[in-house]
Amino acid sequence: MNVFFKNKDFQKLVLNSLLSTMGDSLYYIALMTYASQLPKANLGISIVSFSESLPTMFGLFIGSYADASRNRSQKMIGSTLLRSLLYFIVGILIGFDASLMILTVIAILNFLSDVIGNYSEALGSPFLPLIVPKNELEEAQGLRGSIAQTVRIAANFLGSALIGILSFRLLAWINSAAFLLTILILLSLRSLFRSLEEKHLQRTEKISMSLFFRQIKTAIMNIIQNRPLFKLLMIFAIVNAIFMTITPLFSMLLAQYPDMVIKNFPFTLALLQGMVAIGSIVGGVIGVNVLKNYTLYQLNPFISILAVLLLSFMYLQETWLILTTFLFLGFLIGVANPKLNAAILTIIPLNQLGTISGGMSMILMSLPPLFILIFSGIVTAFSIQTALICLGMVSLGLLGITYHSRHTTY
Template sequence: MIVFAKNKNFRQLLINQWISGFGDIVFYLALMNYVSAYSFAPLAVLLISLSETLPQLIQVFTGVAADFQKNRIHKYLLIQFSKVLLYSLVTFLLLGQDFSFLTLLVICLINFLSDSLSYFSGAMLTPVYVKVIEQDMTSAMGFRQASMSLVHILGNLAGGFLIAWMSIGALAGLNALTFLIAYLGFWHISKNLQELEPELGNAKKLNRENYWQHLLNSLKVLLGLKNVVRLLLVSTFGQVTLNILTPVATLLLLKRPFWNLQIGQSIAVLIVLSSAGLILGNILSGSLLKKLSTKLAMYSSQVCESFILCGFFWQNFLLVLIASFACSVTVGLLSPRLQKSVFSLIPEESMGAIQSAINLFSMAVPSVLSMLLIALASSMGIIYILLPLVLMLALSFYLIIPMENLKTDSDSC
């Protein structure tokens, strides 16, 4: 919170993310709700989901291209303004004619292009962003993640309300307006950021050979950061446990209801506590618990996960609730520290590719493992997922033991 109040550039960049993120969430909900009334609704949902997911999957490749860019502040401004134009076109399509499958295809293509540009521009701006927050990186990263989680919650609540009162065209216009406000906010601090912008960009021109060579070199740099890789793997395993909480807890509640609550109410309590834990951990990572060693936080996370597994084994939802909150706090603690460790160690010219690779790994691996475990629990029973979860827990302890000091704000581990 202190870094938000004192650092003007960080404050404006984060406010921009709040505004554009809010608009994105509301429009996504509105579009999903709108297409549900049409005969092609199942295919529409698939296409919308693909337009959201594919940019995430290709972000490693856009991140590599970002590392070759020069004049990044100017290009970032152009990309931000292009997104205003793209969603103005979406607004025109939804206000100006009858909705059809062809209209949906165009909107999905625009959404895919806009999100791809967002990942590209984000990777391009990363070295500048690191310079903005380098004095309080863990605190800034933690506050950013916590506040974006709150924006996600508020965006979903507001979206649920607004879709009942506003047309899809009006909500598309609202989304375009949020991008315009974000563009103006970035333009306001662009001169300050240009002073921080170093001579970035690869000395070589971007071509096919240099592109793939840079990708391989960046991945080698990442794999050479053994402590960071260990922290990434441990955080990933912890994310798997959090991802399966809701569906596995639902299966548990089918057999043993929690007090006098309905299943949906019990799950709501679990989701609220888990979200609150993540937000609390993000905030505390660089403030009150700034001097807590990362290694101790990792051990604490594994202990909390072991209690979640005990709750599954004993079919004790109260134990799962308490342990999930504690586990979420530790995962929230570790996430900003992972980012701080990476940004402190990797060269500026590889930040886009390495950051994008970490983002993709953190998204894809937990998702795949979670789906497999949920399928196993649904088809065979909760007891059958305990062995793979215990193996991941044991592997996490094995990875933590030899870890050396990681660079955090307190430089303690």
């Protein structure tokens, strides 16, 4: 915590990130609640969930564009102002009579806001190692991540409480105002960022998209040719996709079966998000040491078993068992993530690390939106029970693959 209290510029950087995180988390609960109240709640929840997952697919493009950008501080201020404007418009739209058409337009605006937010974050990411001394950088990154997780949990519960008091319109405008506050923080950092950019960051805005796509193609081909890496990456891409698909399916269950709700819809959804976050934090901090002798392939069967159990409890509509299983699932994923990063560094030749990392991100981030689209379609075409059974079969298939590979050394 010393790095936070003694470094005022780092404090501002963290506060700027946290205000943005709080706004995003708070309004996610609001949008899901709004969607759950529509006559076609399942379709509405699918639209919101897809719009929330889709921005991750553009991470590579956004990061490359941000890396080539000049006048970073000015663009960070401009993008944040644009996000504030988008949520002001959301506030106007959400005040009209609720409909799928209104929700679709709002979801598109929310998607644009998330993409712009990712761009702003990518613009600001090089400043952290320039503001924080090298010997304190690891502490600063860990602290920033822990605070962000805590704020995300708090924002979810705050959102669930405010929904019962304030209108969806007012919540959108509060979110808009939060982005305006971050602009004040960025203005106070503008001169510092300009100075650091002049001294340390390359100044260019020439972006060759053809070169970019060739690099991604090369990266993906290198991953496919590296069989151990490709197998490991595909397993975790599927695990990530299953994990992210369960939340919208759970939301659909809550909308369809009110008896499953604890207190109210937004509180139950916030409770689910909180369980996942707490499990992940405990897994990353404590579980990594407790399970340090377990390889990824030894952990994966347990993750798959918990996923099957979770989907079974969802089928049986047992809310408390769902939440408890989610806690343990979050714990194991919190343990697995650092092991995955370490395994990747072991498998990939160092001279190919930068190129292959781009292809890995593309694979990992492409599956969740695809899974959400497919299984939401199954819910719409058939039933939520059918979707749960199908996702359970995918989890069982993953269990078979990981069990067969349990003696692998990473």
